[in-house]
Amino acid sequence: MGRLVLGLTLLACLTSMNVLAVAPTQHELDTLAANLSVKYKLISAKPKACPAPHQSQCYLSRLTLEVPFNVSRTDWSIYFSQLMPIYLSDGGEFTISHLNGDMHQLSPTAAFSGFKANTPLSIEFYTQASQITRSEFLPNYLLAAKDLQSRVIKSTQVGKDPDTQLETQPYLAPFLTLEQLQTSQDDVTPWMGAQYLYHHYQRPTLRQAPLSLIPKPQQLTRLNQPEVNLAQGIKLTGDLPLLAQLDAVTSRLARLGIAHNAQGIPVAVSLDLGTQVNEAYQLTLKPSQITIRANSARGVFYALQSIAGLVSLDNLVVPALTISDAPRYAFRGMHIDVARNFRSKQFILDTLEQMAAYKLNKLHLHLADDEGWRLAINGLPELTEVGATRCLDLTEQHCLSPQLGAGLDPKSAINGFYSADDYIEILRAAQAHFIEVIPSLDMPGHSRAAMVAMEARFARLQAQGQTEQGNEYRLVEPNDTTEYRSIQHYNDNTLNVCLPATYRFIDKVLDEVQTLHQQAAVPFNTYHIGADETAGAWVNSPSCLALKEQQPDLHSFNGYFIEKVSAMVAKKGLKVAGWSDGMSDVNVANMPDNVQSNAWATLSENGHTVAHQHANQGWDVVLSSPDVTYFDFPYQSHPQEPGNHWASRAIDSKKVFEFMPDNLPAHAEIWQSVKGHDYAADDRKTVKKKPFYGIQGHLWSELMRSDSQAEYMMYPRLLALAERAWHQAPWELAYNRQGALYNPQSGQFTSAMQQQRADDWQRFAALVGYKELAKLSHAGRFYRIPSVAAAIDNKQLDAFSPYPGLSIEYQDEAGLWHVYDPQNPPQSAQQVRAVAPHDTRKGRPLLVQ
Template sequence: MNKKIVALTIAASLSLVGCEKYPEPAVDTGEKIKLQAIFPVAQHDVDNIAKNLVVNYRVVTNVPTDKCDSKIAYGACFEVQLTFTAKKEIAAKDWTIYFSQIAPIQSFESDEFSVKHINGDLHQISLKDSFSGFAEGESKTLNFRAMFWSLAESDALPNYIVTAPNLTARVIESTVPYIDKETGLEVVPHVETFTDFETQFKRNATDNTQWLSSEALYERNAVLVENKMAVAQAIIPTPKSVIIDEYDRFVSINNGIAVSLGNVKLADVDAALSHLATLGVTQNNAGLPVRLSIAKVLPNKTSDQAQQVSGSYHLTVGEKAITIVGSDANGVFNGLQSLASLVTVGVPKLPMMTVEDEPHYAFRGMLVDVARNFHSKEFILSLLDQMAAYKLNKLHLHLGEDEGWRLEIPSLPELTDISSQRCFDMSETECLMPQLGAGVDRNSSVNGYYTVSDYQEILKAATARHIQVIPSLDMPGHSRSSIKAMTARYKKYQALEEEEKAKQFLLEDFDDTTEYSSVQFYNDNTINACLESSYDFVIEVMTQVKKIHADAGQPLTRYHIGADETAGAWLESPACKAFVANNDQGVTKMSELGAYFIERVSGILSDLDIETAGWSDGMSHTRVEKMPEVVQANAWDTLFYGGHDKVHELANRDWEVVISSPDVLYFDFPHEADPKEHGFYWASRHTNTEKVFQFMPDNLPVHAEFWLDREDNAYATDDTKTPLKQGQKFVGIQGQLWSENVRTDDMVEHKVYPRLLALAERAWHLADWAVPYNYEGAKYSQDTEVFTKALEAERDKQWSVFANTLGHKEFPKLEIAQVDYRLPTVGAVIKEGKLYANIAFPGLIIEYQINNGIWQTYLEPVAVSGAVNVRSRSTDRLRAGRITAVN
């Protein structure tokens, strides 16, 4: 082969891209013949495979065998059978498939295919020399074993990519997700339904999780009791004190409301008034007077009892007027939102009452990960509306991750030019690799970023709703998107022979030979802590973000570093070896570099007058004396593994601890225990709205009395080792929505709602059934009874009112706002030939189907025979819930 052919061969091997078709090289006819012999597959072959290869993904078993890697924790692995069926003949060879598989593949078995892990979740299927092509209708299989477990159908990712050197990559059509018209939810068509309890549903022999049946759900829902008056008078989140009119009277708002601002600025309450208007409560000079004011001392308080808590208010709904007095503008805003909570859509009257209210926690947060998969500005604006409606006041916006960078930084365009997109470019000069089943389309909704103007619109909307935006661009781990962008910047300026500018913001040491694997299985996702250019990058980004905030009118006062899950990087970095040998910062070994990075970045933030926040695992390794006075630590340690110890240790540092426990506050987890329920489950296989409502965040260890671990087994907690110091409290709680497999805005809403309403309840209201924390320390298990039967009964009684309020009063409001909250599965049994059905949120519509016939509305027990299915339907009848069979 002559040198020209060799060069062309190498170029073709390196290109492997599908964002664009590379031009065919100009070679003479003889050389074309030789090139075709090397690469026999043509573009029409790739197109044919994409169109006609049917992929089927079936979890065979989660039961480990001797084929599993014994070095992996628990010896756990699961087996998948991939079946490929050709609708038409496929004769071409030398093509490959790239696909995303969250858990790395350990081993495989196939006569004609081989598979290997590339990076992160990306894997490659190649053809063996023995590959014989597909006859029309022929099927071939590839069995593989991957780490840990696969317990939900949503674990499998879409958009398998077929490609060949120097050709345009295509997505295999049988793996392209679609939206179900009834539910509005994404369906990944190549994933086979789970059917076997022992081999597919169970994690291992000790897993006692039960596959939720309609019968079991019917029994659970049966305890709910309707109380229409309690629902009409309910405010979510529940106020601190409510005095109901002794005669249960109502006042008419048929003519709307006439608002007097008093000493309140319109800009401070306009969003709340707009919310009322969307519910049909409009302003009218002839309407019921609503008088607003701010006062240092709220009504019924003396000066020495004056409420100092931001957001406090006093609300009176009287026969002739409504008055709202706030301790500040935020308090008046909250009072108006409580007024909106009293509204029943379509009912022009309000219950008469007096409310005195203040928040239990100052920090009432919601995290949304827009970095793994992008979520639109419109979704964020809608989320802000609902957060404000339920008095949540902190939006933790996760903008930077391994798989994407989502905020425009004008001075560093590479961050969004390259790292806001995932397509098929294995060189990553145009975009990032197609992690998380992104496919090849740069215009996909999973790609994108917020321009400066987009982000400032979000900030302005948040300010108008008294919500603080806390941005997060994760570092030093979880930073692959920024690393790759700055490497591309380096190459660009190196090509221009501007070496100083090339190295200005470089985040990796090219001579580092460290082999490591992050929690998400990347081998190149950690910013080098020993390069000055890494800190120059942090300064540049944070200076820019601070300016963006200032120009939008919401100063950047707190920034979330991330700081978690740094995976053994730097060990063989010459820069780090030199730094550890010669530094004067007290760093004596490589294992201290992660903490040093956080300490130094915290100092950079302090110099910019920005407070530091981070995740508990990374923050816990820092030296307290090297950290700023104000530090926020998000505690995400699992309760069933004794995570309260870590939480208490951080709080005892006098840090501001925000409870973010995955056992109950990770909303990317499934609502119920069913393989068709969407989400990850490493800490909980069922986190429904009731569980969030049950949370007692002031007392973490007590949950061992009534909750179970991730396998639904009892556990015990010992709080005598690291109890909280006397009087020490947490600053707040935060719900989390991580987006690894959440690809659409509708799916985000399905995951967040209605759990967000229960989050708001626990963030704002201290329940009278909650067990106070024992500062002397205590031990808890299902054999202790600190949480008494009387407290349990009161909790369940209040849950019944809460659930009814959601179904009858709050869901119609979410529907007006076009929020696609999760519709619950229906509980149902058949007794003596009659169908009995109920639902977790009374007020929603129940439908049933007999022998796959037409769907009918369930009103009362009805005679049935044959196969019976049930589902829920929204009150506006525009969406249906997931179908379940009644056995």
């Protein structure tokens, strides 16, 4: 896979180089890759002036190359990933070309005469848009030469910090100034260091975990009876088929120390709750008996999960109590992108367990995108043989191009797919946890992996003289001369929606997915077609021009596609779902009756409008607001915090906890825009008439090359998501059905509500700090350890963690770490950090100023 197969792009680049090419040997290329120092420096994310044609926003960077010995070879190139395209470089001894997606090529120019030992050579360049978190500067630069095995340049590989176990980037110079953190001259995003957190974070007040659980139940009443010692275990009795559906939760209880055994406290279960809410339950804990009333196995399952939520690892004794509970939303979901960078099957199984622990019930599994196709489809082997691996093959007959810093290793964690057996196992595990899997194979945009794979299939069959069979599922039209660029900068990632082969392909894939569900004996209820971010394709497509001539009233090619695929999905007995931007292109009258729309427009840019419009159309709206539900964004605006940045600079668990999903425009009173400015939200024209269907968290994977990175971004935010999805807090501002204008001065979210919210956060934070983080550690989950708020106050260190129950350490001037004792604080400190409970892992350190 590492062999460089020269395609037209590379041939053009090599033949255009006006140099006396001296081709290296394989040994010389290997030696250069092992010793070439590559240093990337972000000079400014907001230069005073940006060259044309991107005058409104750009950033300025520098690459510096250095070798400890002389190198005369010039016939080589470096391929590297840069999320935003480089559009101007300073010339000199190197030139940089943007190829496709994030792939760039750095090559010597005629002025390059070789490397002199220990003499650095640099190239400065401007890149469009912005890049400001360190994780956005991708690793694994590739050194390549004609007819040689390409190699990863060693200095561009990531490392691992021994204390935090977080990824390090030795090739990337430190980020030290606001010039590297703010995207433009009007960006006022703060640098969230220890002192900022000290002045803006809420100091914990509770000294122990309160009598509650996550998510908070509707009603919890303490009984005037002796405490219940769950260490003796529980003994479920009753209907055997019902008990068989509870294995997942009884296994979790056993891992927490509450075994299912004959000597345990008897658990009496009855399915006679008499409510229309399928997931509702009543739970009574007494020393002699536990009683669960529900109207389904799902309700019993959640009652037992509540028992797990009441205990801590080191204390299985709880007060006698009763709980009466039911969910706020029918849809409580988590979206996992396994396409951009693959997630292992074990990651999905582990995630299902944690989702169920906090009563989430929908897994939206994003199985295909531009950078990968992750589900084996019977009869279409190229989808995974080609589409599930990235390497440096510019013909893309064996793999996809190495986008997103993929490197060359086909066995890397970022590569891979789920076999039919894997997917069946995932389906059955989800069913055991009462979670519905909603598969998504994003189309018509975000479809490059499928298109490249089907072109490889076409080439194979054409070479065998089977051109007709090759055309059966071909997804491109050779005579289409349309030039476009997707939002991820691809010029070839959108299915041709006017080709019959496109719909044959979709029908084939859906039938095979449906077959997998049948083999698993797990219902296939909902299919998410994607339908987002199509970017000006099909303008010069002969098929589309002909279709437009046949249907002069055609309102939108993308709308035509969504309507046609939705009809196919509905005919198979499935509910259709899609992202709100694409779903806005359809003629509502042409859509099925049962439609789900994921509303993902940012709230600071009137994101409530499309959510309300789609709800008012009678659709089931699932809130996917990126400024609060996208867990691929940083927890805090600090360059060391990984994540994307276009919709929000900081989404910590507290922001997720403070979300008021039933009243989207009201957040204009309490939140700010992505650049840190106040904003207004006018809800007087599109008043919501139908309640929302639910809420979903999102874990997009462009910047996550490992399962542990993904878990860092997901936990503990998933707990706050579950809190808002299940429980409606009394402090949430009720929706104004007459419509209203909200801004920081409108004052509808009163000081009393703010105090209620602050008190409720103290409850939640104490539960996380004293109980739930330890459970996550016990389950082996790599959650984010919180940053420590700290300042020198009255000539001594004052520090706290947003979650109580964690130890804090400080670093002295000699670089040694000590446990922080608030009763005997030091007079100074260099850095502070938190320590995970039941773990040796440390949190990310922050400087004390």
